[in-house]
Amino acid sequence: MARAITPRKKIMWTALAWSLGLLIFFPILWTFLTSFKTEATAISDPPVWFFFDWTTENYRAVLERSNYPLALTNSIIIAVGSTLLGIIIAVPAAWAMAFVPGKRTKDVLLWMLSTKMLPAVGVLYPMVLIAKFFDVLDSRILLVVVLMLINLPIIVWMLYTYFREIPGEILEASRMDGAGLKNEIIYVLMPMALPGIASTILLNIILAWNEAFWTILLTTVDAAPLTKFIASFSAPEGLFYAKLSAASIMAIAPILIMGWFSQKQLVRGLTFGAVK
Amino acid sequence: MGRIQLKQVKKAFGDVVVIPPLDLEINDGEFVVFVGPSGCGKSTLLRLIAGLEDTTSGNIEIDGEDATGLPPAKRGLAMVFQSYALYPHMSVRKNIAFPLKMAGMEQGEQDRRITQAAAALNLTDYLERRPGQLSGGQRQRVAIGRAIVREPAAFLFDEPLSNLDAALRVGMRMEISELHKKLDTTMIYVTHDQVEAMTMADKIVVLQAGYIEQVGSPLELYRAPRNKFVAGFIGSPKMNLLEGPEAAKLGVHTMGIRPEHIDISTTEGAWTGTIGVAEHLGSDTFMHIHGIPGCDPMTVRAGGEFTVKHGDTVYLTPQAEHIHKFDDKGLRVP
Numbered sequence: 024m025a026r027a028i029t030p031r032k033k034i035m036w037t038a039l040a041w042s043l044g045l046l047i048f049f050p051i052l053w054t055f056l057t058s059f060k061t062e063a064t065a066i067s068d069p070p071v072w073f074f075f076d077w078t079t080e081n082y083r084a085v086l087e088r089s090n091y092p093l094a095l096t097n098s099i100i101i102a103v104g105s106t107l108l109g110i111i112i113a114v115p116a117a118w119a120m121a122f123v124p125g126k127r128t129k130d131v132l133l134w135m136l137s138t139k140m141l142p143a144v145g146v147l148y149p150m151v152l153i154a155k156f157f158d159v160l161d162s163r164i165l166l167v168v169v170l171m172l173i174n175l176p177i178i179v180w181m182l183y184t185y186f187r188e189i190p191g192e193i194l195e196a197s198r199m200d201g202a203g204l205k206n207e208i209i210y211v212l213m214p215m216a217l218p219g220i221a222s223t224i225l226l227n228i229i230l231a232w233n234e235a236f237w238t239i240l241l242t243t244v245d246a247a248p249l250t251k252f253i254a255s256f257s258a259p260e261g262l263f264y265a266k267l268s269a270a271s272i273m274a275i276a277p278i279l280i281m282g283w284f285s286q287k288q289l290v291r292g293l294t295f296g297a298v299k
Numbered sequence: 300m301g302r303i304q305l306k307q308v309k310k311a312f313g314d315v316v317v318i319p320p321l322d323l324e325i326n327d328g329e330f331v332v333f334v335g336p337s338g339c340g341k342s343t344l345l346r347l348i349a350g351l352e353d354t355t356s357g358n359i360e361i362d363g364e365d366a367t368g369l370p371p372a373k374r375g376l377a378m379v380f381q382s383y384a385l386y387p388h389m390s391v392r393k394n395i396a397f398p399l400k401m402a403g404m405e406q407g408e409q410d411r412r413i414t415q416a417a418a419a420l421n422l423t424d425y426l427e428r429r430p431g432q433l434s435g436g437q438r439q440r441v442a443i444g445r446a447i448v449r450e451p452a453a454f455l456f457d458e459p460l461s462n463l464d465a466a467l468r469v470g471m472r473m474e475i476s477e478l479h480k481k482l483d484t485t486m487i488y489v490t491h492d493q494v495e496a497m498t499m500a501d502k503i504v505v506l507q508a509g510y511i512e513q514v515g516s517p518l519e520l521y522r523a524p525r526n527k528f529v530a531g532f533i534g535s536p537k538m539n540l541l542e543g544p545e546a547a548k549l550g551v552h553t554m555g556i557r558p559e560h561i562d563i564s565t566t567e568g569a570w571t572g573t574i575g576v577a578e579h580l581g582s583d584t585f586m587h588i589h590g591i592p593g594c595d596p597m598t599v600r601a602g603g604e605f606t607v608k609h610g611d612t613v614y615l616t617p618q619a620e621h622i623h624k625f626d627d628k629g630l631r632v633p
Binding site: 190192193195196197198199200201202203206210211214215217 | 372377381387388402445
């Protein structure tokens with residue numbers, strides 16, 4: 024049934040949507056603006072909006088004072104590495120749960136999700152001890168493994184939802200055609216689930232990129248990613264809002280650009296299964 | 300070669316026994332049809348042979364070798380699914396090539412076989428298309444092409460025609476029969492349609508609730524059904540089964556007579572009844588006759604020219620040599 028939308032209603036809804044969008048976007052906009060102010064303008068009261076002396080001084084200072092390329096490299100390695108490692112582990116797991124479910128499959132899925140309900144700080148101490156035992160504190164490999172473990176439930180859940188949409192008969196056909204388990208997954212399942220796998224990868228790169236608890240606590244210098252890079256501009260050096268903003272913008276810019284280009288894939292991925 | 304033997308094969312899902320232990324022998328080159336109502340276990344039986352399901356107990360032998368524990372890929376059988384189960388992300392050529400690629404066949408031989416199969420199945424012009432761009436009949440041909448290129452020991456068909464419309468179904472039925480004549484390879488075909496079973500099979504296996512009710516050639520089953528179930532299932536329209544006084548006259552519990560074995564007259568006969576619905580097919584007229592004791596309505600076949608109206612009185616006489624007799628357990632009495 025088509026619902027009549029009057030022009031007035033349309034304007035109202037449009038205005039509401041824009042207000043909500045701007046409200047959500049506001050912190051990022053404000054950070055962006057602040058990053059181009061001097062420290063004095065940044066804390067001026069009343070705040071200055073657009074009419075100030077724009078300066079790139081903060082960016083220069085941030086680049087001089089800390090190792091941005093290293094933090095960026097670390098972020099990329101940790102986000103991409105943990106996601107790919109997670110995919111490698113999650114694909115067979117999701118395959119098993121989607122195509123040969125047992126009596127307890129539902130329970131396993133719920134149990135995995137329940138680990139996300141645990142406050143991360145609850146396992147901080149054991150995690151640090153384990154890392155120390157293996158002598159991997161402040162290493163990229165530790166962060167790759169830890170972030171993979173943290174996001175694994177989400178990766179498995181997402182892949183499971185996608186795999187369930189694939190008719191089992193097609194996988195059976197590949198078995199009849201002489202494919203072993205490995206070939207069945209590589210030649211049939213993965214290509215068919217490619218849009219879903221791509222969405223999962225994108226979302227998890229974003230999650231891993233933004234993860235701040237473990238990345239800040241388990242690194243000092245060598246493996247410190249961009250989250251640590253931002254944090255280093257806050258408390259210890261006093262309140263340098265403009266520089267902190269510049270650092271933040273530099274940290275979120277890569278992921279923001281990636282998100283922008285993969286918008287369609289992300290939206291499709293996140294709503295997949297919700298509307299069938 | 301494609302000799303398949305089932306020895307005391309049993310399948311249970313949890314406590315539910317779908318297939319009680321059964322024995323069956325399928326000879327090389329035979330066209331065997333598993334037929335039965337839905338839920339009779341015919342597809343499960345096929346999947347057990349394919350290796351897509353594990354047997355609960357018993358053995359499956361292919362060409363004399365135990366295949367019970369072998370994965371589907373190692374059994375050397377090919378299967379055509381009801382949903383076609385084509386790989387949507389591959390072109391027709393790649394779909395057909397897939398089993399050859401999995402077998403590690405060299406490219407030249409692959410191409411030779413694909414070209415040959417495509418020509419045989421009228422798919423040459425469609426080789427570069429995706430399955431999504433094909434009609435139902437073409438998809439079915441691709442599925443068959445994918446099955447024949449690897450020259451399997453036997454073909455398994457799981458209700459392959461049920462997704463096609465009626466006209467296409469008759470055409471594909473003949474194509475599959477012709478393919479069998481040409482390849483001379485064992486084929487096992489599952490269907491719930493007794494017409495498909497009758498027209499295609501060398502040997503029909505009638506199943507009900509996992510039990511084999513009867514195994515035999517189409518005409519054996521038609522002429523001498525072993526029990527009431529087979530009598531009712533094979534033949535269209537169904538055999539009339541009479542209980543009560545008419546059966547008692549013959550000294551049996553149930554008397555069976557097929558619609559085509561009853562003589563109909565407007566003047567005289569053994570039984571008197573009135574016409575209910577008459578279905579004029581042109582070549583034949585099927586009439587539902589009311590008022591015959593022990594069987595209401597009784598179905599009778601007459602020639603296409605036989606004209607009657609609803610409510611007319613008619614007289615029926617069963618042809619004595621075509622009467623089937625069953626005892627109180629439903630088993631055939633000679």
